[in-house]
Amino acid sequence: MTEQQITAWLTLSMTPRLSGVRLQKILEYLSPQELLSLSKKELYSLKFTESQVRFLTAKSNQNVDKCLEWATKDGNHLLTAEDKDHYPPLLKEIPSFPPTLFVQGEVEILCSTQVGIVGSRNSSQDGLYITRQFSSELTNVGVTITSGLALGVDGHAHQACLEQNGRTIAVLGSGFDFLYPKQHKSLAMRIRENGALVSEFPPFYPPRSYNFPRRNRIISGLSVGVLVVEAAKKSGSLITARFALEQGRDVYAVPGSILNPNAAGCNQLLRDGAILVRDVHDIVHEINGLVNWSSTIQQKAVLSLPLPVKKEEERGQIEAGNQPILDLLGERPVAVDFLAERTHLPVNQVMMQLLELELQGIVASVVGGYIRLRGS
Structure with missing residues (x-):
């Protein structure tokens, strides 16, 4: 892709107060380059706000320039949804897919067969043992392990995969200049050498509490299925599981004692229809069919149609x-x-x-x- 094309994608992805749903509707009719070529009058006709029009028509953007400079350094990759060679096809299929991805490490593994492993940050020793067992055995059958680099289950899933000389992907809730949590900085460096670090946030973007639910949709979006190990009833891992279900992915859960608060989330998932797993064979049996399905997913080209006259934007029903x-x-x-x-x-x-x-x-x-x- 040309620098001009990448610049257009970056500009669109950084446009203030532009929701993912609105962005995808725009991309049904216009490529990012075509959008940036529109006049202010045409942008206003598409219901862009004054601040958005000002941003889209600016002659230069320092934040975009910083991202372009970051992408020139060794080991750094900047992907757009238009990149048919490297942007993960499964991720492109989800609602509100990230228009740009910042990647450090082996960019090719983003298109490999992945299973997401998530769970409690305060997992029990039994939960951590189960996590390492599943991660190791899935790695040994050629599956890439994807998780969120968090303390607890996430970190142990990554570590167990690396100990088996496997490949693992960590999806971040911040930019690369602010690796979080700091305790996992050395683990992140190992993942970069034997897998990939991925973020939808620009390198200079700090961790914010509201970043992490957004991050979770990418973990599930990259994966053919998500395994939840020890999750409390209000755990963020259940957000990942919910995204997985909405994206048509399988959700696997490890059952636990009704007396264990850290098992309440998994037991709830099982009650709601998640797949109960006792060992890795339960997952591999399901994956055999999912791999064939994921291999048939093809990326859709961005349509470039004439500028439409649209009615007021439809919004989803509010629960x-x-x-x-x-x-x-x-x-x-x-x-x-x-x-x-x-x-x-x-x-x-x-x-x-x-x-x-x-x-x-x-x-x-x-x-x-x-x-x-x-x-x-």
């Missing part, structure tokens, strides 16, 4: 459970902690609802929290 949060949002950013306090909901649940609303194009994450988009 009743999300309404209390939506009622607290306006044009000024509202912090997640404030929303949790006012709604008396756990932070993880608030984050899940905010992400649903963002994917519907109803709210947007900005510096300082979340805002409600106009017309929603």
Whole structure:
């Protein structure tokens, strides 16, 4: 791809308050380059806000330039959804796929057969043992292990894979200049040498609490299935599992004692229809069919049609459970902690609802929290 094409994708992905759903609707009609060639009048006709039009028509953008400079360094890769050679086809199929990916390491393995392994940051010794066992055995049958580099289950899944000389992918909730958690910096370096680090966030983007639910949709989107090991009832791992189900992926869960709070999430998943697994053979049996399915997925080219005259953008139906949060949002950013306090909901649940609303194009994450988009 040319630098001009990459610049166009970066500019579109960084456009302020542009939701993933809105972005995908735009890409159904216009390529990023075509969009940037439009006049201000045409952009306004497409319902872009004043700040968005100003951003899209700027002659230069320092943040875009920083990303382009980052991509010139050894081991760094900048992918766009238009890159048919390296952008993962499975990820391209999900709702609100990331328009750009920043990658360090072996970019080719993003298209390999992957199983996501997620679970509690405060897992028991039994949970960590189970994690390492599944990760090791899946690695030995040629599966790439994908997880989120978090403490607990994530970190042990990565480590067990590396100990078997396998390949593993860590999906970050920040840019590469702010590896998180800091305790896993050395592990991240090992993954970069024997796999890949992936982020949708520019290198200079710090970790924020609302980044991690977004990160979870990429873990499941890259994978043919997701294994959940020891997850509490309000665990962020359940967000990953929910994304996996919405994306048509299999969800595997390890059962646990009803007396163990860390098993409540997995037991809930099993009650809701997840696949119960006792050993790696239960997963491999399912994967055999999924691998054939994933190999048939082909990337769709971005359509370049004439500029349409569209009616007011349709928005998804707001679930009743999300309404209390939506009622607290306006044009000024509202912090997640404030929303949790006012709604008396756990932070993880608030984050899940905010992400649903963002994917519907109803709210947007900005510096300082979340805002409600106009017309929603």
